[in-house]
Amino acid sequence: AGVTAGVSSKAPVRAATTANITLSAEQTIDGVAVVADDRVLVKDQTDGIENGIYDAKSGAWVRSRDFDGTRDVKSGPFVVVASGSAGAGTIWRITTADDITIGTTSIAFAQMTVSGASAFILTLLDDATAAAARTTLGAGTGSLDNVVEDTTPQLGGPLDTNGQLIQFSEGAAIASASSCDIWGGDDGNTVHITGTTNIDDFATAPKAGAYMWVIFDGAASVVDSATITVDGNATFQAAANVLGLVYAERQTSNGPRTTADMTSWYVLKDYRGQGVGKKMMALATLDPDVTVTNFSSAKAAVNVLEKAGLRELDRERLVWHPSKDAGFGVHEDPLPLGDRLPAKDRRIIEDHQGLRLRFLSVETPEGLCTMVIYPQKKHDDYVTHEIMYLADQPLFARFAKQIAASVLPSEAAILSLDRRFARDGIVCDEVREFATPRYCQHGLLDPSEIDMLYSECVLLNIKIH
Structure with a gap:
């Protein structure tokens, strides 16, 4: 089937399998040297229950965050393959009927044909920069003038993700020799902290029934807080209201x-x-x-x-x-x-x-x-x-x-x-x-x-x- 309106998509993958593989370690798939954290479409396992989208790891692979739960996997969504001798530029669609349960249901993928407007969409997906995408949009299809990137976008109100996940990449760590204040939104917040930074205050408490999570990447000393998740080694000096789980x-x-x-x-x-x-x-x-x-x-x-x-x-x-x-x-x-x-x-x-x-x-x-x-x-x-x-x-x-x-x-x-x-x-x-x-x-x-x-x-x- 061709790509049609109303069909949802998954984030592109770097490579797609062509045969059954071992779901562990860095390896070469369809001519692509897959390394840790590359997204891979696994569609040819002997046991179809293992099929899906994975993040490659040096050890055991893990299912990607958008493909590791029942709510993430439905019949119909497609995924674009970026590289590979056989797979580059191909599009694959989940054909297994709902309901799909990860770890129980055998999952099948079928290749989709690309033509006309669909090929144009695929070209846009392949464009590496906004400038390249604007060039593609202006090539015989009409043009969009004065399209610029907004580097400081703002929301006019609460963001409703409709139950979907938002993935973040790691930015600069909050660390300095001086003190700093950290604010959490009404729905709570997660803050990663490294270095020797002192936290003077959480200016906004989470809403009733929610938690403020602080994750310490390394050694830390925590004084008088609420619920705390520790990644690494920590020494707790509890003044009051502390519950560690x-x-x-x-x-x-x-x-x-x-x-x-x-x-x-x-x-x-x-x-x-x-x-x-x-x-x-x-x-x-x-x-x-x-x-x-x-x-x-x-x-x-x-x-x-x-x-x-x-x-x-x-x-x-x-x-x-x-x-x-x-x-x-x-x-x-x-x-x-x-x-x-x-x-x-x-x-x-x-x-x-x-x-x-x-x-x-x-x-x-x-x-x-x-x-x-x-x-x-x-x-x-x-x-x-x-x-x-x-x-x-x-x-x-x-x-x-x-x-x-x-x-x-x-x-x-x-x-x-x-x-x-x-x-x-x-x-x-x-x-x-x-x-x-x-x-x-x-x-x-x-x-x-x-x-x-x-x-x-x-x-x-x-x-x-």
Whole structure:
């Protein structure tokens, strides 16, 4: 089909695939040397679920921001390919019928023909500068006089993006040896700060129910603020009204989901009995779509969790002891497995490098069983190897005994799995109840999806009950 009026478009890509590829590392595609952060149209995967628009990376590729969620991908929009032996100048359209779910739906693309006015539009898309576009507009199609670039555009009112994202490129960092004031709009703001700049004031508070996010790129000392996200190392000197949370955006079969962990939350003795804990929990659970967890609460705090609306997530663990049963082969570093390791598992392992975790892929008769284990010395007699993430829960259930024998040391150790990760038919050596249950606000996640990665437990080396 040709390009017609009313058809929406995606931002152009640098190259398009011509065959199935490995979705990782810099590589040559259709004669184009693709480097990190290049946009690539992936349309020829053996598994059509993997098709889409990606940002190339030196490690695992990630779907582009305009193609990583269900709301972003609909039947009909097209994308222009800038370069390539076969793909340069071609246009490709999503032909899969709605509704499309990223990670579940097989996505197909078909090439569109270009002629007449459509070819003219494509030429404009290819023009590198405004001057070149004006030249094209004046070439036999009438001309536009006095077209100039406005370098200081202003909005006459609030900008409604109709649910779409606005992408920004990194500008100059706000950094100086002197102090500076930072203002946030009525809907909140995100500010990246580097250097030794002092922040004297936030002149405009966010609207009720919103947050002011300040992201520190590096080391920082934060004094008396609201909710703060820290990228790097930070020292907090809290005067009042401070609640620090570890947020993560997790990729699931139903699209991205947000989680926040409060396992290490604590109220100073002088502030207890004044409703401070209740206010902290109310702030943390303000967004019902966010999954908020507390994996190991003090018994005295359970009442606060329950009054704040957190519900019991789990109350017992399944346990395996070392055995001499025939075990399976174990990959202590799964990353070299290449295409055998799914992109989701690869991303998880890469994100948690440097932490006190074991990353394992076990060779079972039915394929790889990948897991992340947190070894903790909770008792004098043995080390608990806590399964924090389990990629294929049904597969583990079928071979639990052999897998435990494969990953555990020969003595003084147990393998522990929370009950919510156990599937039908699983057999363990014993079942133990937690000292206090695990609690959560489910948000948009099923309990079986609420693992303990990207949490304070692994970041702060917390011993969980």
